[in-house]
Amino acid sequence: MGEKKDLSAAEKREIVECFGQGMKTLDISRKLRRDHRTVKRFVADSEHTRVRADKGTMRKVSARQIHRIKRAAAKMPLQSSKQVFEAAGASGVPRTSRCRILQRLAVMHKPSIRPPLTSAHKQKRLQWAQKYMKTNFQTVLFTDECRATLDGPDGWSGGWLVDGHHVPTRLRRHQGGCGVMFWAGIMGRELVGPFRVPEGVKMTSEKYVEFLTDHFLPWYKKKNRAFRNKIIFMHDNAPSHAARNTSASLAAMGIKGGKLMVWPPSSPDLNPIENLWSILKRKIYEGGRQFTSKQQLWKAILTNCKEIQTETVQKLTSSMDARIVKLLSNKEFYVKM
Structure with missing residues (x-):
């Protein structure tokens, strides 16, 4: 009754059957006329997860x-x-x-979305960085418009699901069920706005100036003279922003010369308010939330903007020095924050 290397499939089945009936390993070894150590080793191994001998190798591929x-x-x-x-x-x-x-x-990834940058764009971005690298960005009001839809961006509603549970139903509407356009700004630790753009308004230069007169100008006039003297107003190069009429109207408000930041084209990655939009939308659409009306969506925008901490705004505006350093040292000229 010597010890063999392994048990046959029939012997293994019989050991399992006998062990299930309450027989001891010594009695099973006598019944099968096998070494007791062999039976004990099989029973001990069967109580743990068996480790494949070829773990870490791929048998189908060399x-x-x-x-x-x-x-x-x-x-x-x-x-x-x-x-x-x-x-x-x-x-x-x-x-x-x-x-x-x-x-x-490897790791599964989606392609990153970046603005198309020509040689002229890259040169203007470098010139901008060199011009403003010594600026105190806590005095800059970064502004932009944002649009939020009733159903949220595509791909934000996915998540894990326990086996056996039904997949929740989501409404599907044309064009995301429309949405809400709004404007806001960040400066230092302060969030200015958001202010809703009226329904059906096409943001031409005239409408943009009218919007700033109704919303930005009252906030600006409430500040003291020292604040108004040091503030730098930033907006991107959208047609309504870059129009001569807009520049002239801002100059009449006192925003002219060095108080109006010259923004490089195709540079949303340099504007920290873009990161604020991401933070806000994650809060708005948390848990795959959808909205049934624009008013309900706007209420959620206002509520979540109030919950954004001043420390969060401060972190975004304080990131400008790092953005400039990355731009000057990044050979691809794109800044990811």
Whole structure:
């Protein structure tokens, strides 16, 4: 009754059956005429998760092919698993196996969205950074318009679901069910606004000036002379902003010369208020929330803006020095914050 290397499938089944009936391992070994240590080892191993002998290896793909797959994935970013494997000369591998192999070699990502930057854009961005690198950005009022829809941006409603639970239903409307346009600004620790743009208003230069006169100007006039003397007004190069009529109207308000920041084209990445929109929309659409009316959406915007901490605003406006340093040292000229 010597010890053998392993048990046969029939012997294993019989051991499990006898052990389930309450027999001791010594009695089972006598019944099967096998070494007691062999039976005890099988029972002990069956109580724990068995570890594959080939753990860490891919039986369908050789090590050389895996090296080629990794090289192909590096040369062909954001391609499908089929395209990567075909480029590596490993076609015919099932999709599940391809994904399992790539999970060990790479990470799934979506392409990052960036504004198109020409050579002229890059040059103007560098000139802007050099001009304002010594500016105290706590005196700059960063402004912009934002649009929020009733259903929220695509892809914000996904999440994990426990097996057996029904997938919640979401309304689907044309153009996201319309939405609300609003304007706001951030300066130092302060959030100015938001102020809602009236329904159906096309933001021409005349309407933009009228909007600033109704909303920005009252806030500006409440500040003391020292504040008004040091403030720098920033807005981007939208047609309504860059129009001569707008510049002349701002000059009449006292926003002219060095008090009006010259903004480089195609540079939303340099404006910290863009990060504020992301923070706000995450709060508005938390949990895949949808809205049934524009008034309900606007109420949510106002409520969540009030909940944004002054420290959050301060962190955004304080990031400008880091943005300029990254712009001056970034060979791709794009700043990600």
